[in-house]
Amino acid sequence: MNWGSALQLAMRALWRNKTRAMLTALGVIVGVAAVIAMLSIGAGAQQRITKTMDDLGSNNLVIRPGSVSRGGVRKGAGGRTSLTRDDAVAIADLREVVAVAPSVRSSAQVRYRGSNWGTAIEGVTEDYAEVRRWSVAEGDFISEQQVRSAAHVCVLGQTVSRELFGLASPIGEILVVKGTACRVVGALQPKGATAWGTDQDDAVFMPITTVQRKLMGINYVNRIDVSTVGREASFRVLDNVKRLLRDLHRLGPKRPDDFRVFNRAELAQSSEESARVFTWLLGSIASVSLLVGGIGIMNIMLVSVTERTREIGIRMALGARRRDIQWQFLLEALLLSGAGGVLGIALGLGGANAVATFSELPVIITPSAVLIAFLFAVLVGVFFGLHPARKAAKLRPIQALRYE
Amino acid sequence: MNTPVIEVRQLYKTYALEGVDVHALRGIDLRIDEGEFVAIMGPSGSGKSTLMNILGCLDVGDSGSYRLQGQDVSAMSADQLAAVRNHQIGFVFQNFNLLSRTSALENVETPLIYAGLGLAERRQRANDALRRIGLGERANNHPSQLSGGQQQRVAIARALVTNPSLILADEPTGNLDSATSDDIMGVFDALHREGATIVLITHEHEVATHAQRILEVRDGQLLEKAA
Numbered sequence: 001m002n003w004g005s006a007l008q009l010a011m012r013a014l015w016r017n018k019t020r021a022m023l024t025a026l027g028v029i030v031g032v033a034a035v036i037a038m039l040s041i042g043a044g045a046q047q048r049i050t051k052t053m054d055d056l057g058s059n060n061l062v063i064r065p066g067s068v069s070r071g072g073v074r075k076g077a078g079g080r081t082s083l084t085r086d087d088a089v090a091i092a093d094l095r096e097v098v099a100v101a102p103s104v105r106s107s108a109q110v111r112y113r114g115s116n117w118g119t120a121i122e123g124v125t126e127d128y129a130e131v132r133r134w135s136v137a138e139g140d141f142i143s144e145q146q147v148r149s150a151a152h153v154c155v156l157g158q159t160v161s162r163e164l165f166g167l168a169s170p171i172g173e174i175l176v177v178k179g180t181a182c183r184v185v186g187a188l189q190p191k192g193a194t195a196w197g198t199d200q201d202d203a204v205f206m207p208i209t210t211v212q213r214k215l216m217g218i219n220y221v222n223r224i225d226v227s228t229v230g231r232e233a234s235f236r237v238l239d240n241v242k243r244l245l246r247d248l249h250r251l252g253p254k255r256p257d258d259f260r261v262f263n264r265a266e267l268a269q270s271s272e273e274s275a276r277v278f279t280w281l282l283g284s285i286a287s288v289s290l291l292v293g294g295i296g297i298m299n300i301m302l303v304s305v306t307e308r309t310r311e312i313g314i315r316m317a318l319g320a321r322r323r324d325i326q327w328q329f330l331l332e333a334l335l336l337s338g339a340g341g342v343l344g345i346a347l348g349l350g351g352a353n354a355v356a357t358f359s360e361l362p363v364i365i366t367p368s369a370v371l372i373a374f375l376f377a378v379l380v381g382v383f384f385g386l387h388p389a390r391k392a393a394k395l396r397p398i399q400a401l402r403y404e
Numbered sequence: 405m406n407t408p409v410i411e412v413r414q415l416y417k418t419y420a421l422e423g424v425d426v427h428a429l430r431g432i433d434l435r436i437d438e439g440e441f442v443a444i445m446g447p448s449g450s451g452k453s454t455l456m457n458i459l460g461c462l463d464v465g466d467s468g469s470y471r472l473q474g475q476d477v478s479a480m481s482a483d484q485l486a487a488v489r490n491h492q493i494g495f496v497f498q499n500f501n502l503l504s505r506t507s508a509l510e511n512v513e514t515p516l517i518y519a520g521l522g523l524a525e526r527r528q529r530a531n532d533a534l535r536r537i538g539l540g541e542r543a544n545n546h547p548s549q550l551s552g553g554q555q556q557r558v559a560i561a562r563a564l565v566t567n568p569s570l571i572l573a574d575e576p577t578g579n580l581d582s583a584t585s586d587d588i589m590g591v592f593d594a595l596h597r598e599g600a601t602i603v604l605i606t607h608e609h610e611v612a613t614h615a616q617r618i619l620e621v622r623d624g625q626l627l628e629k630a631a
Contacts, residue, residue, distance in 0.1 A: 314501045314503060317495050319489045319515050321487070324486075397463075398457050398462050
């Protein structure tokens with residue numbers, strides 16, 4: 001028997017029971033649509049998380065001073081004064097480090113003419129914007145020259161700019177920060193709140209030297225941000241930074257670290273990993289419905305084999321070999337699952353687009369998700385079609401012919 | 405001398421029915437030459453259905469040999485037997501055994517599908533066979549739209565379409581009234597005149613008289629009766 005004839009026979013057999021075939025295929029249609037929709041929503045969520053992590057700087061390390069313990073009183077993380085700008089300069093020379101941004105943080109009441117606003121003051125260097133991924137909306141960021149000369153200049157976050165200047169441009173205006181007059185040289189693009197709810201735009205950025213000397217009277221730094229060439233590299237840099245700082249701080253083998261290093265990549269990785277697990281979880285749940293669809297196929301094919309026992313007997317008498325009979329029933333199952341797969345893809349794509357249109361969820365339809373769902377459907381057809389097809393092929397001609 | 409179409413020697417067949425061994429065939433010897441028209445008679449339970457199943461390659465005997473066109477079929481596999489049925493044997497059954505909801509033409513085509521022929525040749529040969537038994541104009545009717553006699557004619561066309569060496573008819577008039585029976589037996593007579601080898605199984609003596617030779621199965625053994 002050739003393929004064309006086999007296909008024709010299978011299609012005709014299905015056509016004779018159109019309603020039954022449609023209902024059986026429906027199980028596969030819903031299953032495939034569910035798998036595609038779930039994988040697409042999962043992929044969308046995953047991409048959003050990756051983007052959020054990259055915005056935070058997933059290649060970055062954050063170094064903070066360790067805790068202080070003096071006379072039994074422990075002051076908690078960041079209490080030490082162990083980090084300095086010299087540490088930052090030394091770290092910048094390490095391999096695979098792109099940029100280093102030491103910073104100090106304070107808070108102050110900022111005045112402009114009649115109005116005032118309480119906000120965070122960040123003492124920064126010229127690399128800060130790059131390392132922490134700020135972009136300038138207007139004017140310039142703090143320059144190297146301004147850091148070296150401890151210039152009285154500042155750059156405003158969007159919240160501060162809006163509170164003090166409204167919609168007008170702040171560039172060139174003079175602010176008073178803790179009694180020090182500063183000229184506004186730039187304004188930043190908004191970055192929004194952190195995942196923890198702090199408004200990142202509610203800050204004034206000034207040269208680190210100015211803040212250390214004029215506002216705080218200190219010579220240490222609160223934090224050093226290090227950007228590395230890549231996520232992989234960040235783990236190597238982390239080890240090198242630890243070793244370097246222990247050397248610089250002359251810590252003997254028995255002394256604990258007087259600093260702490262956090263790797264942003266770890267957080268990014270675990271978030272992305274959980275998103276991936278989530279996607280697979282959604283996909284697996286959806287594929288259970290595909291499996292149920294397959295059981296529907298097997299059920300109907302078994303009924304069909306019993307109903308058509310006489311037909312099978314006649315075909316065998318006329319010269320059908322066992323494999324001809326097996327293929328006929330297997331092809332019917334495959335046609336059901338294949339047609340169900342194609343219609344399911346259409347429904348899945350429609351559903352995913354509807355979700356994308358009517359909800360805030362990002363949806364990404366990948367060709368691989370469509371392919372996986374379709375192949376899975378076909379596999380289900382083969383798996384659940386094989387048993388009924390075998391059963392049909394194993395019938396003995398005389399018994400099948402006599403079957404009433 | 406020519407190779408006989410059927411050559412059976414010392415054929416035995418026993419099967420267990422509800423735990424009791426039934427000796428259906430007990431040493432059958434049979435030779436049928438090309439162009440012969442042979443009737444096999446016998447009461448029900450005599451073993452004639454078993455003999456018919458074995459002659460039709462739907463079943464195999466326990467011992468003894470069966471040569472069809474000189475080919476030993478007693479040791480063939482299921483698929484080899486299927487090929488033999490397809491190429492060498494044309495079946496006509498008592499209850500017609502047509503595929504329902506399938507046109508007469510497609511019914512006749514079915515054996516050719518399993519012979520691996522393409523659509524155009526199948527159509528051509530099936531139409532020829534239908535015309536040969538006088539049903540050319542009913543090719544697109546389904547079995548349910550045909551009378552009993554017409555359905556049996558379609559079945560005969562289906563048996564002829566592969567040009568088999570043997571036509572095996574099992575009570576072909578059993579479900580037909582006497583006028584239609586005569587009509588169908590006329591078709592077999594015509595096929596015989598054209599040189600077909602026919603084995604007819606029946607329990608009606610009147611039907612058997614159309615054959616040249618009449619054999620009787622009794623208690624699993626074969627007796628030659630004068631025609």
